[in-house]
Amino acid sequence: MAEAKDDDPVASATPPLSWGRARGELGGGTQVSQRLLAYSDALLSIIATVMILPVAHTKIQPDQKFNESVQQLLATKIAVYLMTFLIVTVAWAAHVRLFQVIELIDDVLALLNLACMMIITFLPYTFSLMASFPDVPFGIFLFSSCAVVIGAIQAIIVLYGFDHPYLLNHQIQMSENQAFYKYHILKIILRGPTLSFLAAVFSFFFIPLSYVFLGLVIFFPHISHLTKWFRSKVLGQEEEAPLESFTFYLTEPLSKERVEAFSDGVYAIVATLLILDICEDNVPDVKEVREKYNGHLINALRENGRNFLAYFGSFITIGLLWFVHHSLFLHVTKANRLMGVLNTLSLAFIGGLPLAYQLTSEFAEKSHNEIEAIQVSCVTIFFASIFQFGIWTAALFHERETLHPFARYGGKEHAFMFAKLALYPCVSLAAFVLTCVLSELSTSIFHLIQIIVPFAFLVLRIFVRVGLMAFRLVISLSRPRRSVLEEEEACLSPAEMS
Amino acid sequence: MAEAKDDDPVASATPPLSWGRARGELGGGTQVSQRLLAYSDALLSIIATVMILPVAHTKIQPDQKFNESVQQLLATKIAVYLMTFLIVTVAWAAHVRLFQVIELIDDVLALLNLACMMIITFLPYTFSLMASFPDVPFGIFLFSSCAVVIGAIQAIIVLYGFDHPYLLNHQIQMSENQAFYKYHILKIILRGPTLSFLAAVFSFFFIPLSYVFLGLVIFFPHISHLTKWFRSKVLGQEEEAPLESFTFYLTEPLSKERVEAFSDGVYAIVATLLILDICEDNVPDVKEVREKYNGHLINALRENGRNFLAYFGSFITIGLLWFVHHSLFLHVTKANRLMGVLNTLSLAFIGGLPLAYQLTSEFAEKSHNEIEAIQVSCVTIFFASIFQFGIWTAALFHERETLHPFARYGGKEHAFMFAKLALYPCVSLAAFVLTCVLSELSTSIFHLIQIIVPFAFLVLRIFVRVGLMAFRLVISLSRPRRSVLEEEEACLSPAEMS
Numbered sequence: 001m002a003e004a005k006d007d008d009p010v011a012s013a014t015p016p017l018s019w020g021r022a023r024g025e026l027g028g029g030t031q032v033s034q035r036l037l038a039y040s041d042a043l044l045s046i047i048a049t050v051m052i053l054p055v056a057h058t059k060i061q062p063d064q065k066f067n068e069s070v071q072q073l074l075a076t077k078i079a080v081y082l083m084t085f086l087i088v089t090v091a092w093a094a095h096v097r098l099f100q101v102i103e104l105i106d107d108v109l110a111l112l113n114l115a116c117m118m119i120i121t122f123l124p125y126t127f128s129l130m131a132s133f134p135d136v137p138f139g140i141f142l143f144s145s146c147a148v149v150i151g152a153i154q155a156i157i158v159l160y161g162f163d164h165p166y167l168l169n170h171q172i173q174m175s176e177n178q179a180f181y182k183y184h185i186l187k188i189i190l191r192g193p194t195l196s197f198l199a200a201v202f203s204f205f206f207i208p209l210s211y212v213f214l215g216l217v218i219f220f221p222h223i224s225h226l227t228k229w230f231r232s233k234v235l236g237q238e239e240e241a242p243l244e245s246f247t248f249y250l251t252e253p254l255s256k257e258r259v260e261a262f263s264d265g266v267y268a269i270v271a272t273l274l275i276l277d278i279c280e281d282n283v284p285d286v287k288e289v290r291e292k293y294n295g296h297l298i299n300a301l302r303e304n305g306r307n308f309l310a311y312f313g314s315f316i317t318i319g320l321l322w323f324v325h326h327s328l329f330l331h332v333t334k335a336n337r338l339m340g341v342l343n344t345l346s347l348a349f350i351g352g353l354p355l356a357y358q359l360t361s362e363f364a365e366k367s368h369n370e371i372e373a374i375q376v377s378c379v380t381i382f383f384a385s386i387f388q389f390g391i392w393t394a395a396l397f398h399e400r401e402t403l404h405p406f407a408r409y410g411g412k413e414h415a416f417m418f419a420k421l422a423l424y425p426c427v428s429l430a431a432f433v434l435t436c437v438l439s440e441l442s443t444s445i446f447h448l449i450q451i452i453v454p455f456a457f458l459v460l461r462i463f464v465r466v467g468l469m470a471f472r473l474v475i476s477l478s479r480p481r482r483s484v485l486e487e488e489e490a491c492l493s494p495a496e497m498s
Numbered sequence: 499m500a501e502a503k504d505d506d507p508v509a510s511a512t513p514p515l516s517w518g519r520a521r522g523e524l525g526g527g528t529q530v531s532q533r534l535l536a537y538s539d540a541l542l543s544i545i546a547t548v549m550i551l552p553v554a555h556t557k558i559q560p561d562q563k564f565n566e567s568v569q570q571l572l573a574t575k576i577a578v579y580l581m582t583f584l585i586v587t588v589a590w591a592a593h594v595r596l597f598q599v600i601e602l603i604d605d606v607l608a609l610l611n612l613a614c615m616m617i618i619t620f621l622p623y624t625f626s627l628m629a630s631f632p633d634v635p636f637g638i639f640l641f642s643s644c645a646v647v648i649g650a651i652q653a654i655i656v657l658y659g660f661d662h663p664y665l666l667n668h669q670i671q672m673s674e675n676q677a678f679y680k681y682h683i684l685k686i687i688l689r690g691p692t693l694s695f696l697a698a699v700f701s702f703f704f705i706p707l708s709y710v711f712l713g714l715v716i717f718f719p720h721i722s723h724l725t726k727w728f729r730s731k732v733l734g735q736e737e738e739a740p741l742e743s744f745t746f747y748l749t750e751p752l753s754k755e756r757v758e759a760f761s762d763g764v765y766a767i768v769a770t771l772l773i774l775d776i777c778e779d780n781v782p783d784v785k786e787v788r789e790k791y792n793g794h795l796i797n798a799l800r801e802n803g804r805n806f807l808a809y810f811g812s813f814i815t816i817g818l819l820w821f822v823h824h825s826l827f828l829h830v831t832k833a834n835r836l837m838g839v840l841n842t843l844s845l846a847f848i849g850g851l852p853l854a855y856q857l858t859s860e861f862a863e864k865s866h867n868e869i870e871a872i873q874v875s876c877v878t879i880f881f882a883s884i885f886q887f888g889i890w891t892a893a894l895f896h897e898r899e900t901l902h903p904f905a906r907y908g909g910k911e912h913a914f915m916f917a918k919l920a921l922y923p924c925v926s927l928a929a930f931v932l933t934c935v936l937s938e939l940s941t942s943i944f945h946l947i948q949i950i951v952p953f954a955f956l957v958l959r960i961f962v963r964v965g966l967m968a969f970r971l972v973i974s975l976s977r978p979r980r981s982v983l984e985e986e987e988a989c990l991s992p993a994e995m996s
Contacts, residue, residue: 001847016918016992031828035758035762035824035827035828036824038759038762038823039762039765039766039820040763040764041546043762043766043769043770046766046767046770047770050739050770050773052772052780054777055777070633101602107821107825107955107959110821110824111952111956113953114817114818114821116767117817118810118813118814118817121770121773121813122770122773122809124773124777125773125776125777125780125781128777129795131797132781132782132784132788133784133795136793136795138795138796138799139795153790158676168810210798260533261536263764264536264540265540268540268541268544268763269544269767270538271541271615271619272541272544272545272548272619275545275548275623276548276551277624278623279549279552279622279623279626280551280552280555282623283623283626283627283630283792284630286630286631289631295626296632297631297636297637298636301627301636312551312616315616315619316616319612319615320612321566322537322612323605323608323609323612326534326537326608328603329533330529330533348977374885381654448678453608457605457609458606458609461605463535
């Protein structure tokens with residue numbers, strides 16, 4: 001927002017020096033990292049999500065029983081997808097923390113970051129190689145090597161940053177203990193690569209040990225956090241306070257802007273993967289239309305009717321889940337660790353939606369498969385939305401630090417936020433129950449339910465308003481008149497008063 | 499950046515009222531539109547770019563002569579891609595302008611915007627339907643109807659905005675002529691949909707006229723701009739100044755942030771489409787490796803070696819083109835109309851890179867096809883980079899309004915920026931000349947050239963520095979000593995002094 005106001009042509013023709021930092025340019029090649037980080041977020045969120053495509057594009061024979069094919073064909077691929085998503089998210093979190101230390105960039109850092117991005121986008125490939133050949137040393141070696149290279153590049157970035165201290169976080173820059181910070185940060189950054197290096201070495205001797213090391217890379221921060229929590233809460237041992245005020249722990253909260261940017265990337269790519277499938281598969285063949293349908297395009301398109309319905313239903317679901325996420329994060333002031341983990345889990349299920357779409361649009365006949373396709377969709381949507389609800393619950397536990405006053409218990413947006421977040425878990429659960437009760441449920445009806453939901457949002461708004469008004473009326477009957485008026489005035493936002 | 503500083507937990511626990519606008523929350527459901535716009539930018543840039551996939555995935559027979567297949571198979575598809583890109587860009591530009599008028603959003607506007615996005619993402623499908631069946635009325639009708647619906651939703655957004663004036667741009671909000679603005683903006687927004695409506699109606703009577711109308715939708719703003727320019731420059735007729743200071747013309751500059759966000763989306767999706775292809779096609783089959791290569795994974799991967807080389811080469815090219823774009827826009831203070839058009843053209847060629855990658859990685863044998871695949875790559879890269887250079891040239895013509903002082907003629911970053919922007923046009927031109935001179939050129943060599951280029955960037959930096967130092971030395975010999983020292987001090991940025 002600060003930048004938008006700088007657009008004034010007269011003012012920006014002769015910008016004063018103090019504007020440099022805000023305007024993204026500091027001279028001498030030094031720049032704020034804003035756009036570099038936004039681009040990295042976009043790359044990483046897309047790479048985490050597109051790995052669902054090999055799963056979604058798995059060919060399932062129509063005569064095959066769906067349940068079998070899920071177990072045989074999809075299980076491994078889904079596991080690969082989920083693990084890749086987790087790995088990329090871990091890499092992303094490390095990237096976020098790294099650029100919390102280094103706040104300004106120059107050309108060298110920009111190029112180093114791009115190199116780092118290149119290796120990270122290559123990770124999913126090496127991982128699927130490893131998953132396809134779990135007992136071949138070379139697969140593990142390749143994956144671990146990539147992790148080592150990423151760590152090496154990040155270490156170089158840190159060293160370069162401390163060599164040019166004006167690029168660093170202001171707090172570190174002012175500190176007298178720069179050397180201490182440097183080694184502390186390097187130690188944390190090189191922990192993962194060291195484990196990966198050991199995994200690479202052991203891949204040629206004893207493969208199971210390699211997997212143990214690789215598992216540690218992902219789960220170490222969580223384990224160490226849990227241990228600390230256990231020690232402080234259960235055993236009552238207090239953590240020693242760090243010597244200086246700036247900490248670089250993996251347990252620190254992520255910056256809210258980057259969580260939003262990463263989430264936006266995931267939602268955006270999922271929404272567009274749908275139309276890509278439509279464009280590739282559902283443009284009828286010119287020859288076929290001429291011969292089979294006597295040139296009647298509408299008749300040919302009618303065959304694909306359910307695909308369009310599936311597309312609109314899925315797009316609306318993704319759009320509204322984004323909308324709920326957006327509303328939630330408007331009221332979040334700070335994302336703590338647990339909220340970050342829950343957000344990642346929610347996004348992983350969001351990324352599964354193209355698979356659900358593929359399944360519901362593929363099984364055209366009224367069959368057992370159709371019911372199961374709907375069930376998969378319901379489960380995916382349910383988990384995506386219940387983890388969003390989880391973010392909200394986690395935020396409420398520390399509401400003074402994490403939430404805007406409006407959204408806290410008793411705040412004027414609290415009830416509406418609750419209703420918004422509860423909508424999708426309820427709808428998907430209800431649809432799931434329907435599939436169990438009814439022996440036949442058409443996917444068309446399912447998609448129609450999806451399309452109707454947004455109107456529920458609007459109805460919800462009216463409903464919550466009416467409910468609150470009734471509630472206030474009840475209270476006002478038990479209080480003197482004047483104070484009620486004052487209270488209502490205090491509740492009104494400046495926007496509503498104007 | 500302003501938001502990043504609000505992360506301080508103590509401060510954000512009790513935010514003062516004046517922070518509302520900066521923090522993205524205004525109470526009563528009113529919110530700043532920042533994240534909604536970023537999400538829209540991501541959606542639109544991805545949808546504009548993924549349409550290259552159907553082109554890139556066109557199966558070309560290895561025995562077919564490449565030149566023929568390009569002409570027969572690819573020409574239509576490439577035309578569809580380019581037109582879709584243009585159409586989505588036009589829709590995006592309209593969206594940018596709309597949200598320059600409406601600065602704050604609430605839930606209703608967010609949902610309306612999502613509905614608008616849904617129809618826009620459906621546009622590419624209806625367009626490819628129209629391109630496949632150019633003489634069937636229904637294809638044209640469907641495409642035109644989508645355009646009408648988009649216009650209708652945008653008109654509702656405008657009406658809703660003027661009905662809740664606190665959501666509007668501050669200047670309009672304060673104006674006494676709100677009704678005038680309302681009709682003026684509605685008139686401009688409904689121009690396209692009206693033409694599309696006529697196209698939809700005429701599709702059932704006289705198809706060529708429909709195409710004329712649809713062509714007008716895209717080119718009308720450009721034509722009207724050219725006419726105005728022609729009238730004012732050549733005929734010397736002066737435009738009457740608008741009655742009030744706020745203008746909502748399609749010829750106004752776009753906001754720089756949204757141009758950046760849209761460009762980032764295109765670069766990010768192009769970079770990730772590459773790895774997607776690798777992941778889908780190049781994970782060897784478990785059975786094949788066991789039977790054909792006796793379980794030696796490395797041997798199996800060696801077959802795909804050139805694909806990996808192609809991947810790294812292409813990723814580096816895209817990364818560096820992003821880097822150049824990033825450097826350029828760091829010094830751009832305002833993007834005028836011509837710069838916006840050039841940026842779109844550059845992005846359209848960037849979007850063509852996955853096709854170039856597909857071609858160079860597909861033609862393994864040393865054949866005439868291989869040379870032509872390299873030539874296609876060179877041409878794509880050349881146009882992508884020369885249009886970037888064009889943005890710079892266009893900016894220099896109005897450098898006082900569009901460029902930061904550092905990048906203007908004589909500024910300290912001017913020479914280096916010039917060198918950066920000139921690098922890719924030169925390299926791609928040189929590679930193209932090589933393909934004409936040599937009768938055989940391996941794609942591997944081409945990709946190696948791509949991989950070497952980033953080091954050229956670093957060399958360039960040193961080269962420009964040395965050149966500038968020599969230049970200064972020459973000047974200093976012809977001037978008294980003291981003033982040189984002063985000048986050098988003035989040139990040093992605060993970062994370099996520390």
